[in-house]
Amino acid sequence: MSQETLPAGAGKVAEHNPEVWNAYAELGRACAEAGPLDDRTRRLVKLALAVGARAEGAVHSHVRRATEEGIEPAALRQVAMLAIPTLGLPTGVAALTWIEDLTER
Template identity: 55%
Template sequence: MADEVTDTEELPATPTRFATEQPAVWEAYGDLGKACSDAGPLDEETKRLVKLALAVGAQSEGAVHSHARRGLDEGLDSETLQHVATLSITTLGFPKAMAARTWIGDVIDEE
C-alpha cells in the first residue's frame, strides 16, 4: 500500500525515533492510514495527488517533500506534481503556492 507508515527505512530521524520508542502507536497509525486509503474508490494516483494537495494546503514542507517523493517513486511526472501547487494559487494565494512549488522542486531536483 502506498501510504503505509510501518516501514521506517526512509523516514527522517524524528519519526524513526518515535516509531522505535512507541511501536504500538506507530503500528496503529499505519493501520489507520491503510484503513483510510481502502475506505473509498479513489485510485492510487488520485490518492497521492490529494495527499500532496492536503500537504500543500497545510503548508507542511516535510509532508510536501514526502508526497512529492512518493509521487515520483510511483511514476508521477514532475509536471503533474507542480500542477498541484499551481492549482493552489486561487485557494491559498500566490506566496503559499510558490512555497509549495519550491518544496516540490526540492524533491524533483534530488532526482
C-alpha cells in the same frame, strides 16, 4: 514505508513507540481503502493537503513517494499551481519550491 526509510522524527516514534506507529500506519491504510480513489489520485490529494497545511516536510515526503510511484513532476507542479487561487500566491509558490527541491535534480 519501512522503519528504515522513515524521516528521523517519524523513525524515532516508530522505534520508541511501535504500538503507536503501527496503529497510525493501520489508520492510514484504512483511510486509503475507505473510498474509490486510485493510488495516483490519493497521492496527489495527499500532496495537496500537505500544501494546504503549509507542511514542507509532508510536501517533500509526498513528492518523494510520488516520484517513486512514477507520478510525473509536471503533475506535482500542477498541484502547486492549483493552490494559488484557493490558498494564495505565496502558498502556491512556496509549494512549488518545495516540489522543485526534489524534482529539479
